[in-house]
Amino acid sequence: MKTTNCLFALALTALCFSCKETPKDTGANIGSLYISDATPSPGETLNLAYSTDVNKEDFSAFYYYTVGSSAYPVDLDVTKTDSLYKASIVIPDSATALAFNFKLKKDFDSNNKNGYIIPLTTTSGDTIAGALASIGTYKLRLAPSYGVEVDKKEAFNLMKADLFAHEDLQEKWDGIFPRTFMSEEKAEAEKYITNRIAAYRSKSSLTEKEYRNLNSLYQINGNKEKIDSLQLVMVEKFPKGLIVQQQAWSEFYKEQDYSKKKELFNDFNQKFGNKSRIRNIMATRLASEAIQNGNKEEYTSIMAQVTDKAMLPNAYNSIAWNYAEKGENLEFAAEISKKSLDLVKASINDTKDKPVYNTVSQYKENMVSTYNMYADTYALIKFKQGDIDEAITYQKEAIGKGLDVELNERYIQFLTEGKKYDAILNEASKFIENGNANAKINKYYKEAFVQKNGSEDGFTEKLEALEKVGYDKLVAKTKEEMINKKAKNFTLKNTNGEVVELAALKGKTVILDFWATWCGPCKASFPGMQVAVDKYKDNENVVFLFVDTMESGDYDTRSKLAGDFVKNNNYSFEVIVDNPVEEGSRAYQVASNFEVTGIPTKVIIGPDGNIKFVSVGYSGNSDKLVKELSLKIDLLNS
Template sequence: MKKITLYSFLMLLVFFSCKEEEEKKAQLLTMGQLTISKEQPSPGDEIELIYNSKDEVEAFYAYMVDDKNYPLDIDFSEKDGEQKGSIKIPDSAVALAFIIKADDKFDDNNKKGYLLPLYTKDGKQIKGSNAATSYYALGNGSDYGIKMDEKVAFEAIKTDMTAHPELQSDWNNSYLQMAFRNNKEEGKKLIDAYATSMEKKNDVSEKEYTSMMQFYNMTGEQTKYDSIKNVALEKFPNGNTANYEMVELFQKETDLEKKADIFKNYADANSKLGNIGNYMAGTLTRTYYQQKDMDNFEKYVSMIDDKSSRASTYNNLAWPMAESGENLDQAAKMSKTSLDLITSLEKNPEDKPDYYTKRQYEKSLKSSYNMYADTYALILFKQGKVKEAITYQEKAQDPKAQDPAMNARYIEYLMADKQYAKAADKAENLIKLGNGNTKIKEAYKTAYLKEHPSAKDADQKLAAFDEEAYKKQVAEIKKTMLDEEAPTFTLKDTKGKDVSLEALKGKTVILDFWATWCGPCIASFPGMQEVVTKYKDDDKVVLLFVDTFERDKNREKMVVDFIKENDYDFHVVYDNEIEGSNNFEVAEKYDISGIPTKVIIGPDGRMKFKSVGYNGSNEKLVKEMDIMIDILKP
């Protein structure tokens, strides 16, 4: 009898244990490679995360509060082929977005991302959570491969605003701006209704006045805009509207003393300068330096209260002197100060901006330090302090060594110090990585022959390094290959002719998105001219230079003059500005958030590659274009 009872008890334990395990599994939420320990998490919950990958990952999550979002790091650790971590959801959150980078590539979960609404403790979805995830996907998603149609996003936001009118005050700006972009007539009705509601209020805040100014600016109602601005200036003489008015006056003013007076008025009214004040202080700093007025230079540079901005100002002034070899003592002082400022921020990172996670901020500071150390090393080298230059250049070197110009300076300093063995070893590694250039190859050969005077195989070794680099580059580029729809378009070129993407099907088409004001675009153009020249007789390759984000009223003349003055043989087309929006037609279709961006479309008419930014090496750029074109050959 005792045996039967014990057996039954054990069976009950097994039964309840299995049932508990089943219930636990039922509560899990799996999206793509991410599993979350709770299907309907709530603000304040601690949740476990499992990401299915053996590779090391970088991850953060953004928690959303209305139309704003705040990123926080996720600490994952690998166990049994999975990455495991946990987070505590902030009490104010209404939704979450998990951003995960594995094998140096963002996991976009088939373009949907990892977006999660939150729930109340009784299982009801939090009001506005769909609006928050849609708005995040639309505004931030393209940075991480997430696709979100603007109309779909607007409908989600509209549904939440209609169902929960009490949310509208927090969403007002974003909602009404999107409504106007989505449908000007309906959007204008909503804006007018909002304006009427403001007229009935006795205690309109400056934020509400600012909203009205933004709306009237968007709808082109200048008289109403001016009227609201005057009221805001009168009611809030030391408010944001007054500050923006001051910066506009500052920008228009040509008399330097009057500019300084405007800045003084701003500084007297604001205990912290903020972005506007630091911009004005920085402008005065640079202008007085150019006029060699060092007393005023020192006065205004010391007033820049954001240490990152002050460090950047010092470095931007020191770099041209470093390149030219002029005023090196002054340059060294400025450059060392920029490094000291960044070091102080690294030691005390409590002033981290809201848009960074802690790790992102640390990485940003490290990147700035590397850049400024590169400047300081060049100054030291030109002062004849070669060993010190090497010390700082080694601090400047990025672990991935992706900047060939910076790499070349490092090898140059080693050669000057007659460290031939080290120079040859470092140069070999850089060339094999594909991060070398002509200077580094020449230095390798010289250093190798210094170490091996009777050697006859230097050229063969270089050829072998180049071959290894080429194979690595091909493999890396293939990893980035896409197979996505290439949205069609028809744009006017500089001669007024229509250029249609549809008509180019069967060819490899390279779209280079650029603008005349874009420094990195311009820096990449000598390399792109090489590509144009190389393929000018190949009727299977077409390059189109899409001028976008260009709003100058003399845009067409400016573009034509720029191309002519620089003697570029580019086929330029003009992207169309979307009426009532800050966006441009083709840039929006291709999710272009920054330039330069190159989109490579295969002969099948589908998008195959998307390359953002410029790596600083035209040699490397030409090689990458060659590889992409070669991969797409039928």
């Protein structure tokens, strides 16, 4: 018989289990998921059944198993019987908890925002030491991506209770828990960190990992003197350790003279060997400089020394794309671009280099996306070499599902150059009616229409009909994406020192654009955002606020950085400056409140004060950005 212990009971409200004896052969229902054992253990085979009417082509599933503070994703191999998707897994012996994720069409089933998260137990029924700390970490780091609503304090308390109950685990968590502790309960955390430092100091000798943990603890409590002295000790005790390698990388990175840089690389090779990731990064950087100096042979020689083959495709493509855009060294560009394609294609069916943070299917999907991106490079090179048919062949691969307007435009451009008018009429019409076209694609489409029909008669009506289909699809898609989540109030200063409070804007549609001056995609999106700002500048019910966040420095520094950037680029943006959760923290108040983990992120708040839309990233197309943003604003104001 398995029984739950008191520590397990701490997590019951979040995990939907009851604190009572559960026979080993008795399963449990958690939302739409049935598991064959309510309190599973490592090494056990667990049978799953998930109930949904969603078709198999619209369904995918995977799970994470946690080991300490790390989480490893694994695909679920499901079979469908009626409305049940079934799978079996063998729980890894090292696992401490499980978290299942089921994607239905475009969205994850969040189980009423609780998720499908299960702690593992020993064969005697006790919750495994560290299981709840694992769950707390998973919730803070990963769960929000799958629609789970996370109470940060509750997740922290899971970590704290578990690690205080099992002091022998604390060292394994020194890389993550003390910093989280400090952000939640500073006074108590300072005492805890002092005790952890004393525990390391009491040891007769420390490993390099233990020294790094100690260094991290000193960083958290801001003891610069101790950090500096510890760095010297680590360099002396571990002359081939990570700290020394990082120092060598810093020296290499700062060096401007190519010959000296080459000497530093060779020194690194002799001291640390050729397997280090830092060494391989050095090699790709050095090779890039060699080719910039026009030394093809040296570039080829250095690239041949890269032992991490996963680095090669991106390194090749970066150089090839640079030449493709300039129309220079096209023969050499085609050679290395094709190498990048061949390497990526090989990796799609060979997952031995899969990173631990991807499932096999996620890795393959990422590799296909990467292949498409690099095929775009090769196609452009072939186009500039005059090989139109080859350019068309590879650009057709590059467009994938046709979601990237820029890639679509190049495909139609190549078809136009090759006078493939039937293909243009077919392909361009698909892009237009799916909302993935722009003015240039429309122009190429018109040219093909005239070539096939002898005149423009009927073209305007045809284009309007296609665009109407595209608009209707976009409206339907946008309505599906609409949410209704309470927005937390905030009060921040803008770059003029004026106070801006969100609550005072209730009744208006508010667009929050989270950005930073160091963020390339953020800045790339700003010309499009300026168009949107100009479009609604006379509408008093629409307010744009550009939230500068994740920016280094004190308030005055951050405010000046953001203000100067906007002013120097002639943007008419109102910028408000986010504040760290506390001094020195890497977490920022408003970004944290709105669960912003990456930028650019746009949050649109409706007149009722609730969050209606959240979008992350920038597609690279200003027209598409303005069109999608305008539709969301207009829907909320209609």
